[in-house]
Amino acid sequence: MQAALPSAEKNSRHFPVKHSWKIAVLANIKDEKQPKPEGVPPDVFAEFDRIETINALRAALETDGHTTVFIPADRNLPYALREEKPDICFNLAEGLGGDAREAQTPALLEMLGIPYTGSRVLANGISLDKTLTKRIWRDRRLPVAPFQEFLNGDEPLRPELKFPLFVKPSREGTGMGVDLNARVNNEKELRERVSYIVSAYRQPALVETFLPGREFTIGILGRADAKLYSRHPEWYEKDGFHRFPVLEMDASHAPSPWIYTHEAKSKEVGADGHLGYFCPANIEPDLEKKLKSLALRAHQLLGALDVSRTDIRLDEEGNPRLMEINTLPGLAPDYSDLCLQAKAENIRYEDLVLDILYLAAGRWGMIKPREAEGKQNQRR
Numbered sequence: 001m002q003a004a005l006p007s008a009e010k011n012s013r014h015f016p017v018k019h020s021w022k023i024a025v026l027a028n029i030k031d032e033k034q035p036k037p038e039g040v041p042p043d044v045f046a047e048f049d050r051i052e053t054i055n056a057l058r059a060a061l062e063t064d065g066h067t068t069v070f071i072p073a074d075r076n077l078p079y080a081l082r083e084e085k086p087d088i089c090f091n092l093a094e095g096l097g098g099d100a101r102e103a104q105t106p107a108l109l110e111m112l113g114i115p116y117t118g119s120r121v122l123a124n125g126i127s128l129d130k131t132l133t134k135r136i137w138r139d140r141r142l143p144v145a146p147f148q149e150f151l152n153g154d155e156p157l158r159p160e161l162k163f164p165l166f167v168k169p170s171r172e173g174t175g176m177g178v179d180l181n182a183r184v185n186n187e188k189e190l191r192e193r194v195s196y197i198v199s200a201y202r203q204p205a206l207v208e209t210f211l212p213g214r215e216f217t218i219g220i221l222g223r224a225d226a227k228l229y230s231r232h233p234e235w236y237e238k239d240g241f242h243r244f245p246v247l248e249m250d251a252s253h254a255p256s257p258w259i260y261t262h263e264a265k266s267k268e269v270g271a272d273g274h275l276g277y278f279c280p281a282n283i284e285p286d287l288e289k290k291l292k293s294l295a296l297r298a299h300q301l302l303g304a305l306d307v308s309r310t311d312i313r314l315d316e317e318g319n320p321r322l323m324e325i326n327t328l329p330g331l332a333p334d335y336s337d338l339c340l341q342a343k344a345e346n347i348r349y350e351d352l353v354l355d356i357l358y359l360a361a362g363r364w365g366m367i368k369p370r371e372a373e374g375k376q377n378q379r380r
C-alpha cells in the first residue's frame with residue numbers, strides 16, 4: 001500500500017488519499033477596475049468571483065498536500081487545460097453567455113475526460129434556468145409560487161397570477177436584475193418591468209406571485225455513499241446527506257415588504273445596507289424539518305451532485321415556496337451563504353472545501369471507498 005499523505009494522515013488517519021493531485025481551480029474573475037462594456041446591464045459580472053476567493057480556495061486545497069493552479073474559465077480554457085493537465089478541477093465557473101453558461105465548463109471537462117467537483121452538465125444547465133427548474137419541481141408536487149414565463153412581454157397574464165407579482169430574469173443569479181422595482185403592483189408596472197428584463201438581459205422574464213414572508217436558504221452536502229469518501233463521515237446522516245443549519249435573512253431593518261436585491265447582496269457581511277442574517281435561524285422544529293427536507297428533495301429532483309443551496313420564502317399563509325437552487329453555490333469564506341452556514345456549526349472552510357473535493361474524487365474513481373479499503377487491509 002502506498003503511504004498516505006502526511007497532512008491527510010494528520011487530519012484523518014483512515015482517509016485513503018494516496019496522491020498529491022494537481023488541482024485546477026476554474027472560475028471567472030471579477031475585475032472591478034475594468035470599465036464595463038457598453039450595452040450590458042450594470043450587474044453583468046455580478047456572478048463572477050473575486051480573486052481573494054480563488055486564493056482562499058487554493059490555500060484550503062493545499063492544506064491537504066495538493067498543488068493547485070488557477071485557470072480562468074474563458075475561451076482559452078480548453079488550451080490551458082491541455083497545457084496544465086490537472087488531475088481534477090475544482091469548478092466555480094459561471095461561464096460566458098448563452099442559455100446555460102454554468103454548464104459550459106462541465107461540458108468541456110466531460111468532453112476532455114477530466115474529473116471535476118459538483119454537479120454535472122444537465123443539473124448546472126437546468127438550475128440556471130429558474131423557470132425550467134420550477135416546472136420540474138412542480139411536476140413532483142414541490143411547493144412553488146404560481147409563475148409564468150414571458151418571452152416578449154405581450155403575452156396575456158394568466159388568471160392565477162394575482163398582484164403583487166415579482167419579475168426577475170429567468171437565467172441569472174446573485175440578485176441580477178432584482179431591485180426594488182422587481183415587485184410590480186399592476187398591469188402597467190408588470191409590462192414595463194418585463195420589457196426591461198427581456199431587453200436588458202436578453203432572456204425571458206420569470207413572473208411569480210410575490211412572496212411576502214420570511215426568507216431562508218439551506219445548504220446540502222453529500223450523497224448516498226458520502227461517508228465512504230468524506231474525511232468527516234460523522235457529518236452525514238444515514239441517508240448520506242448533511243443538511244446545513246438553516247440561514248434566515250434578517251429583514252428586521254429593511255422596509256417591508258422587502259426583497260434581497262442585487263445591491264444588498266453585493267455588500268460585505270456587516271456593512272451598512274447589508275441585510276444581516278441569522279444562522280441557525282430561530283424557527284419552529286417543524287418548519288426547520290420541512291425546509292431541510294424541501295431543500296434535499298429540490299437537490300435530488302434536479303440531479304444536483306454533492307453540494308447545493310436552495311432559496312425558500314414563505315407565502316402569505318406562511319407556507320414555504322421554493323424559489324431557486326444554486327448548484328454552484330458561492331464559496332467566498334465568511335461571505336457566501338454556504339460558508340456562513342458551515343461556520344455556524346464550526347465546520348472549517350478547509351474541511352468544507354476538501355469534502356467537496358473528495359466527494360467528487362470518489363465519484364470519478366480517484367480514491368477508493370473507505371470500506372473497501374478497510375476490507376483489503378483486513379485480508380492482508
Ligand SMILES: Nc1ncnc2c1ncn2[C@@H]1O[C@H](COP(=O)(O)OP(=O)(O)O)[C@@H](O)[C@H]1O
Nearest residue numbers: 166172173174175176208209210211259260324
Ligand atoms: N416570488 C418572489 N417573491 C418575493 N421575493 C422574491 C421572489 N423571488 C425572488 N425574490 C427575492 O429576490 C431575491 C433573488 O431571487 P432568487 O430567485 O433567489 O435569484 P438569485 O439569487 O439567483 O438572484 C430573493 O433572494 C428574494 O429576496
Ligand SMILES: [Mg+2]
Nearest residue numbers: 174175311324
Ligand atoms: Mg437566490
